[in-house]
Amino acid sequence: QVQLQESGPGLVKPSQTLSLTCTVSGGSISSGSYYWSWIRQPAGKTLEWIGRMFTSGSTSYHPSFKSRVTMSADTSKNHFSLTLTSVTAADTAIYYCARVGSPPGAGMDVWGQGTTVTVSS
Amino acid sequence: DVVMTQSPLSLPVALGQPASISCRSSQGLVYIDGNTYLNWFQQRPGQSPRRLIYQVSNRDSGVPDRFSGSGSGTDFTLKISRVEAEDVGVYYCMQGTHWPPYTFGQGTKLEIK
Numbered sequence: 001q002v003q004l005q006e007s008g009p010g011l012v013k014p015s016q017t018l019s020l021t022c023t024v025s026g027g028s029i030s031s032g033s034y035y036w037s038w039i040r041q042p043a044g045k046t047l048e049w050i051g052r053m054f055t056s057g058s059t060s061y062h063p064s065f066k067s068r069v070t071m072s073a074d075t076s077k078n079h080f081s082l083t084l085t086s087v088t089a090a091d092t093a094i095y096y097c098a099r100v101g102s103p104p105g106a107g108m109d110v111w112g113q114g115t116t117v118t119v120s121s
Numbered sequence: 122d123v124v125m126t127q128s129p130l131s132l133p134v135a136l137g138q139p140a141s142i143s144c145r146s147s148q149g150l151v152y153i154d155g156n157t158y159l160n161w162f163q164q165r166p167g168q169s170p171r172r173l174i175y176q177v178s179n180r181d182s183g184v185p186d187r188f189s190g191s192g193s194g195t196d197f198t199l200k201i202s203r204v205e206a207e208d209v210g211v212y213y214c215m216q217g218t219h220w221p222p223y224t225f226g227q228g229t230k231l232e233i234k
Contacts, residue, residue: 046225046226049222049223060220061221063222105152105158108170108172109175111170111171
């Protein structure tokens with residue numbers, strides 16, 4: 001059974017870079033035809049898709065984040081990562097990593113537990 | 122971006138009674154492959170979201186059959202035939218047809234009356 005676990009700093013200063021990692025267990029991120037995705041949720045608000053990636057390096061990002069976001073994978077460590085630059089208080093949220101089921105339009109079928117990130121000085 | 126509009130936003134339901142949540146998209150959700158990528162997620166208090174229904178009407182493994190999805194075009198519905206205490210939480214619809222980005226509805230909060 002595939003499980004995902006997010007990790008990273010819980011506090012980031014404004015204008016700095018947020019970096020999170022999602023470690024996958026119970027399966028290889030480079031097997032199958034799955035994409036891997038990041039989604040966030042500000043407190044009391046709805047979910048916001050940030051982007052998705054395939055381990056071949058193919059990525060697709062939300063246009064709103066495009067200039068600030070990078071996703072990458074390290075298949076040797078079976079994890080993938082999110083980098084978000086120039087953060088502001090508006091980036092404060094719970095960040096989830098998830099597996100995108102097949103076909104991709106069917107959405108995220110496995111989710112991590114989420115990690116809270118606060119942007120504050 | 123495709124806007125997903127859910128109603129109601131708050132849904133108090135007595136135990137054992139049915140519940141229905143509507144989701145409307147600002148564009149039709151039929152993809153070029155002929156499939157309709159409208160999905161439903163449940164988020165229980167303090168938990169991560171969990172996919173319940175994919176492609177309008179397909180239940181995920183382990184999802185009770187009291188949950189059902191229907192709809193076409195731009196109008197979709199999630200129904201719970203008899204609400205149980207464990208169904209409390211927020212329900213989101215999500216479209217996966219017109220991406221990027223995938224977009225979610227505002228969420229419908231189901232509570233026990």
